[in-house]
Amino acid sequence: EIVLTQSPGTLSLSPGERATLSCRASQSVSSSYLAWYQQKPGQAPRLLIYGASSRATGIPDRFSGSGSGTDFTLTISRLEPEDFAVYYCQQYGSSPPDTFGQGTKLEIK
Amino acid sequence: QVQLVQSGAEVKKPGASVKVSCKASGYTFTSYGISWVRQAPGQGLEWMGWISAYNGNTNYAQKLQGRVTMTTDTSTSTAYMELRSLRSDDTAVYYCARDKGPKDYWGQGTLVTVSS
Numbered sequence: 001e002i003v004l005t006q007s008p009g010t011l012s013l014s015p016g017e018r019a020t021l022s023c024r025a026s027q028s029v030s031s032s033y034l035a036w037y038q039q040k041p042g043q044a045p046r047l048l049i050y051g052a053s054s055r056a057t058g059i060p061d062r063f064s065g066s067g068s069g070t071d072f073t074l075t076i077s078r079l080e081p082e083d084f085a086v087y088y089c090q091q092y093g094s095s096p097p098d099t100f101g102q103g104t105k106l107e108i109k
Numbered sequence: 110q111v112q113l114v115q116s117g118a119e120v121k122k123p124g125a126s127v128k129v130s131c132k133a134s135g136y137t138f139t140s141y142g143i144s145w146v147r148q149a150p151g152q153g154l155e156w157m158g159w160i161s162a163y164n165g166n167t168n169y170a171q172k173l174q175g176r177v178t179m180t181t182d183t184s185t186s187t188a189y190m191e192l193r194s195l196r197s198d199d200t201a202v203y204y205c206a207r208d209k210g211p212k213d214y215w216g217q218g219t220l221v222t223v224s225s
Contacts, residue, residue, distance in 0.1 A: 098154065
């Protein structure tokens, strides 16, 4: 089973700043089958990025994903007030199980 | 538009079973799988398993093997997740999600509370 470790656990930033979230895998994620989700309190997760770098439908271009192998990054170029939430990475490679990282909480400084 | 609508909240006693439904609309049900993901209070996301709506093939998380069963009814475009021998640590919000690798549409979640 691939273990995903996200860092930092909590990130405190101000609106307008740039956010960089990290996701490291215990072994290589095949074909960059890595996704990022945003979750706000009381809501279901929302798909942001799939295939490590492709934005899902309707996701603003301030969200971008990068990386391959074992190291992946989600970048939010200029934080908007609605971006403060918890972010999860997930690998969905060729073999189950799918696994999620433990999450990074992005909070307002 | 794609929608996944789940059944309502449940309260169960330890040892009981729960069956959560997830009714899909707005797409061809048999063209995608359905994954089930749960989230204990204040905790992260846990993948429980996947079912193909095309042929009913399943993959379950190892820790739930023997206690979970996922099924689909293609006539009503509905997926089901049954969890048996409930324990207090099964208390969580349970989500279904359309699965094409990434989970692009999610249900609203079903709170299952296990308490004596």
